[in-house]
Each structure stands twice: as structure tokens, then as C-alpha cells.
Amino acid sequence: MKAKAESGKREQASVATQPAAPAVILVRPQLGENIGFAARAMANFGLTDLRLVAPRDGWPNDKAHVAAAGAAFLVDQARVYQSVELAIGELNFVLAATARPRELVKTVLSPESAARELRERGVRAERTGVLFGPERSGLDNDTIALADAIITAPVNPDFASLSLPQAVLLFGYEWLKGESASPPLGRVTGFDGPVTEGIAFPGTRPATRAELFGLFEHLEAKLDQAGFLYPAQKRPSMVRNIRNMFHRMGASEQDIRTWRGIIASLARARQGRGGKVS
Amino acid sequence: MKAKAESGKREQASVATQPAAPAVILVRPQLGENIGFAARAMANFGLTDLRLVAPRDGWPNDKAHVAAAGAAFLVDQARVYQSVELAIGELNFVLAATARPRELVKTVLSPESAARELRERGVRAERTGVLFGPERSGLDNDTIALADAIITAPVNPDFASLSLPQAVLLFGYEWLKGESASPPLGRVTGFDGPVTEGIAFPGTRPATRAELFGLFEHLEAKLDQAGFLYPAQKRPSMVRNIRNMFHRMGASEQDIRTWRGIIASLARARQGRGGKVS
Structure with missing residues (x-):
């Protein structure tokens, strides 16, 4: 009531x-x-x-x-x-x-x-x-x-x-x-609701931090295997810069899956070409 | 310097x-x-x-x-x-x-x-x-x-x-x-400067209060002569309302002269038609 x-x-x-x-x-x-x-x-x-x-x-x-x-x-x-x-x-x-x-x-x-x-x-x-x-x-x-x-x-x-x-x-x-403080933007059809300012995630959602951390671990493990995060004293700043790029990206859940696919596929290609380096 | x-x-x-x-x-x-x-x-x-x-x-x-x-x-x-x-x-x-x-x-x-x-x-x-x-x-x-x-x-x-x-x-x-908080509006030529928001007084200036008071005295004297501000107990509110209309108008110095001309001319016409009333 x-x-x-x-x-x-x-x-x-x-x-x-x-x-x-x-x-x-x-x-x-x-x-x-x-x-x-x-x-x-x-x-x-x-x-x-x-x-x-x-x-x-x-x-x-x-x-x-x-x-x-x-x-x-x-x-x-x-x-x-x-x-x-x-x-x-x-x-x-x-x-x-x-x-x-x-x-x-x-x-x-x-x-x-x-x-x-x-x-x-x-x-x-x-x-x-x-x-x-x-x-x-x-x-x-x-x-x-x-x-x-x-x-x-x-x-x-x-x-x-x-x-x-x-x-x-x-x-x-x-x-x-002047109609409202945040008027709906653009075209609205039966298929999509009104759009407002800010980042839009149609058909997906922003990634969680846990999903990002999972991606980082995956990527960093593969980069360690490839000898990219070298020398050791530079590793912390290299990791920080890479993680920062992903945070800036405002990744979606779908983006995380795409990146994990890219990493797996590149790592496989490396292995195919000659196995582990380092 | x-x-x-x-x-x-x-x-x-x-x-x-x-x-x-x-x-x-x-x-x-x-x-x-x-x-x-x-x-x-x-x-x-x-x-x-x-x-x-x-x-x-x-x-x-x-x-x-x-x-x-x-x-x-x-x-x-x-x-x-x-x-x-x-x-x-x-x-x-x-x-x-x-x-x-x-x-x-x-x-x-x-x-x-x-x-x-x-x-x-x-x-x-x-x-x-x-x-x-x-x-x-x-x-x-x-x-x-x-x-x-x-x-x-x-x-x-x-x-x-x-x-x-x-x-x-x-x-x-x-x-x-976005260029400035109050961008100039409209056309600007060699003959007129930039226009901003607010009331514009081209070729004249806002009237002073003294000029308005002079107008009020002139008008009220003529209205008293014409018997318009009658009966006496209503005179204060009638005067207040008339003065308020002029204040709302945001009159220019030129407007004051125009009104004094109107009043003088109407008062002359009355006198011409039959002299003072009241």
C-alpha cells in the first residue's frame, strides 16, 4: 500500500x-x-x-x-x-x-x-x-x-x-x-532501454576484481615462463604497470574471458614453436 | 609597469x-x-x-x-x-x-x-x-x-x-x-560590442531612482488633479501599485523622458477638453 x-x-x-x-x-x-x-x-x-x-x-x-x-x-x-x-x-x-x-x-x-x-x-x-x-x-x-x-x-x-x-x-x-538533470540520451527502441552518461556494458557487466586478479595471475605466470618479467628487481614495477593498464581499461566480464583466451593462445603458440623458454 | x-x-x-x-x-x-x-x-x-x-x-x-x-x-x-x-x-x-x-x-x-x-x-x-x-x-x-x-x-x-x-x-x-562561463552572445560587428546575458540598454542607461521619483511625483500630481487617485483611503495602495509597475519595467533614462512626455501630453489634452476636473 x-x-x-x-x-x-x-x-x-x-x-x-x-x-x-x-x-x-x-x-x-x-x-x-x-x-x-x-x-x-x-x-x-x-x-x-x-x-x-x-x-x-x-x-x-x-x-x-x-x-x-x-x-x-x-x-x-x-x-x-x-x-x-x-x-x-x-x-x-x-x-x-x-x-x-x-x-x-x-x-x-x-x-x-x-x-x-x-x-x-x-x-x-x-x-x-x-x-x-x-x-x-x-x-x-x-x-x-x-x-x-x-x-x-x-x-x-x-x-x-x-x-x-x-x-x-x-x-x-x-x-x-532542461527536462531533467540527466536526460536519456539518443534513440530508445523496444529493444534497448534509455541510455545515460557513463560507461555502457550492453549484454555484459563490469568485471569483478576477483576476475581481474585471476587474469593477472594467469598472465604473469605465462610471462614468467616466457622470461618477460626480467630482471627480478624490475618485476614488481613491470607487474604494477601491466595491472594498471588493465584497471584503466574498465574491463567487462567478457573482456576478461577474451584476454584469458589471448594469453592461452599466445602461450600455446610459443610452446608449439619450441616449448618453454628460460 | x-x-x-x-x-x-x-x-x-x-x-x-x-x-x-x-x-x-x-x-x-x-x-x-x-x-x-x-x-x-x-x-x-x-x-x-x-x-x-x-x-x-x-x-x-x-x-x-x-x-x-x-x-x-x-x-x-x-x-x-x-x-x-x-x-x-x-x-x-x-x-x-x-x-x-x-x-x-x-x-x-x-x-x-x-x-x-x-x-x-x-x-x-x-x-x-x-x-x-x-x-x-x-x-x-x-x-x-x-x-x-x-x-x-x-x-x-x-x-x-x-x-x-x-x-x-x-x-x-x-x-x-564551454569556452567561458559567460560567452558573448550573437553577432558582433564593428558597431556594437559583444552582448552578454541580462538586460541591454543600447544608446541609453538604466534610470536612476531620483529620475523615477521625479516621474512618480509628476504622474501622481496630474492624477490627483484628474481625480483619479480617489477615494483618499485607497490612494496609498493605488500609488504603490502604480510605482511598482514602473519599477518592474526596468526603465531606462529615455523611458522616463517618454513617460513624462506622455503624462504632460495627456494632461494638456484634458485641459484643452475642459480644464481641470475635481
Whole structure:
């Protein structure tokens, strides 16, 4: 019963701390391909609310649908508006992505800080969104003035122009990164669980120290037979260095068996070629 | 003299802590466009060492040159190799970017941790690089086995496939982010200095409290004349709320002048329409 109650509490906490994802609002986008690529970048990072303000080539747009590939459903669901004011009408907090803040008095946030701010506001049930400008010119000052703050990414100042889909990608990446302290990495399928940072041992496990010590004894015995650990006064440091290499390797149980096979096979070859040395 | 010596020390420290940027190694890339987009993403984040292993459509490739736009110089400088082994021959530490670690025992790093590791190794004068696989299949296991560790990005597990240039972009973004605790944001030109986080006041400065108090007195006097701050027992809380709105605004000196103009102009209009009320 206690376990069940706690699990219920955990679920509730999880719902409470997973806020609605921000809307991505593309203002007067020019190329259909870029709308599709932006949708794909959104899907990569769990963003689903795509809004378009006056797309240049009309709507729907086949090129957007094709470029989105597996994220075409986001393109199909996109809502189209005649003006920025209509597109952000029901939102409580709006950011504007731009390469530099122009002549406006405005708070500047990095993508990372922006994601944190949007997440905190989402937790408080605020509706949020991010404005991205047309490819050629970016957002104009009248549109930026409608936002609460500006997002600007750290870039090489000598080569600062991000494409529209790249800007959406960086924002989405920081949004997903902020979801938990150690978000799952990469692809997850029915065949493998989520991956986190650190060393992975698929289909095997880290070796135990006893397995390593067994390997060392095996190896050192064969090396003694071969006369490798010579002269005697150097033996302790040679053994220490060899053992240290194996410890650094972070060996798996399977690795230990592989090494024992290698040692046995090399020792047999030696014996085949002429029996014991020394 | 002291200042000069310190400045010299700072320069030295800066050289010592700005390690060589990692090489970006595209393994059997298929589309010239993607090579160009990857070069562009490299330039966005200060990466310059592009290496290609057996590009499918041969080399040089016009489509790569065109897609790179302003970063075409990186495409022109790219070195081409027949094998991964040759491409990474002189490197000390190599990472492999892949959506999931397959059946290899290998350390997994997020792009952020990978950037930190590469930076630390670069500071110790190690040469480093990151392998990115062909568009369709990604890196094969034989190539991944050549790397010291794997980079995998946090993505939506249901839609995990990043395009080749997007993968390069995310890595480059984390590389540049790691350069300092507060990297400059966005475009920097001869006309404006670097932008950092926080509120920007281009061409103006934050208002002083004295300027705000002057505005409050002006506004409240006009509102008293207009009978707005009524009844008397509500006046203190009304004044407090109005003052609080202005403080929240983070007003600039220019904003104060604008508001004084607005107040004066509205008050004149009232007088014009019928003189003082109350």
C-alpha cells in the first residue's frame, strides 16, 4: 500500500513538473523546406506547437511537408495566422530569437537560460512561445518589441548567422536538456532501454576484481615462463604497470574471458614453436 | 609597469586555457550539401579542422562549396583521407557521435560532457577529434571501436534521428558554450560590442531612482488633479501599485523622458477638453 501511494505521488509530481512545451512561432518564413526542417528539429526535442505567421509561399506547402520527413504531422497540424499579434494572443510570456538585440531595451537570455525561464513559467501554468524571424532579415524591431525578452545564442562572432532550422534546433535542444538533470540520451527502441552518461556494458557487466586478479595471475605466470618479467628487481614495477593498464581499461566480464583466451593462445603458440623458454 | 606585466600574464593564461579546437571528421558522407552545411555549423562555433573520409560523390564537390556559403573556406581547406585510421592518425583522443551505443562496451558522453572532456584534453596539448557517420546508416561498429568514447545527444526518444549537419551543430554549440562561463552572445560587428546575458540598454542607461521619483511625483500630481487617485483611503495602495509597475519595467533614462512626455501630453489634452476636473 505504501509503495502504491508513493508511486501515485511520484506520478503527480511528474505531471506537476512537466510543463506545457512552448509554441514555436515562425514569422513570415520564406522557404517551405525551412519550415519542414524546423518541424523536424521540434520533433527531435519534444516540441509540438508550430505556428506560422504569413508564410511567404502560402499554405499548405508541399515542400514543408516533404522536408519534415517523419515530423510531417507537425507541419499538418501547424496553425497559420495573419499577424504576430494573433499568433501570440493567448500566450502569457513570449521570447524573440535574434542574433543581436538591436536598439531596444530588452533582457537578453542565452538559449539555456531561456529554456529554464520558459520551464519555470510553464510549471506555473503560463502559456509560452518563441518567435523566429524570416530567413533573410530576421525579426524586425516592431515584432521584437512584442516579446518579453530576447534569446541570443553564443556563436563565433565572425560567423554568427544561424539558419532558421538551426536556431529552432538549438532552442529545442536546450528545452529538452532542461527536462531533467540527466536526460536519456539518443534513440530508445523496444529493444534497448534509455541510455545515460557513463560507461555502457550492453549484454555484459563490469568485471569483478576477483576476475581481474585471476587474469593477472594467469598472465604473469605465462610471462614468467616466457622470461618477460626480467630482471627480478624490475618485476614488481613491470607487474604494477601491466595491472594498471588493465584497471584503466574498465574491463567487462567478457573482456576478461577474451584476454584469458589471448594469453592461452599466445602461450600455446610459443610452446608449439619450441616449448618453454628460460 | 605592473599593469603591463599583468596584461602579459593574462594573455599567456588565455593562450594556455584556449586549447586547439577538435577536428570534425565526416566518415563516408553521402551528400555534398550536408558537408557544406556541416562546415557552416563548424564556422558558427569556431571549429576549423574539417576532415573527410572517402566522400561518396568524390572530391572536390561543388554542392558542398555552395551549401557552405560564407564557410566555403572550410570546405576548400578540408583534408580527404582513404580511411578513418589515416584521418585520425595523429590524434590522441577521438570521440564517435552516434544515436545509440550498439553492442560495444564504451563510455557514453552527452555533447556537454564531451565538450568539457575535449577542452580539458586540449589544455593538456592533446590533439582531439569527433567522428560523424554517413547520413543513412551512421557510424558502423568497427569505426566506433576506434574511438575512446561515444557522444550521444539528449533527444526525444520517439524522434531521435538528427541530420548530419544538425549533429555537428549541437556538438559545435556545446564546444563554444564551454569556452567561458559567460560567452558573448550573437553577432558582433564593428558597431556594437559583444552582448552578454541580462538586460541591454543600447544608446541609453538604466534610470536612476531620483529620475523615477521625479516621474512618480509628476504622474501622481496630474492624477490627483484628474481625480483619479480617489477615494483618499485607497490612494496609498493605488500609488504603490502604480510605482511598482514602473519599477518592474526596468526603465531606462529615455523611458522616463517618454513617460513624462506622455503624462504632460495627456494632461494638456484634458485641459484643452475642459480644464481641470475635481
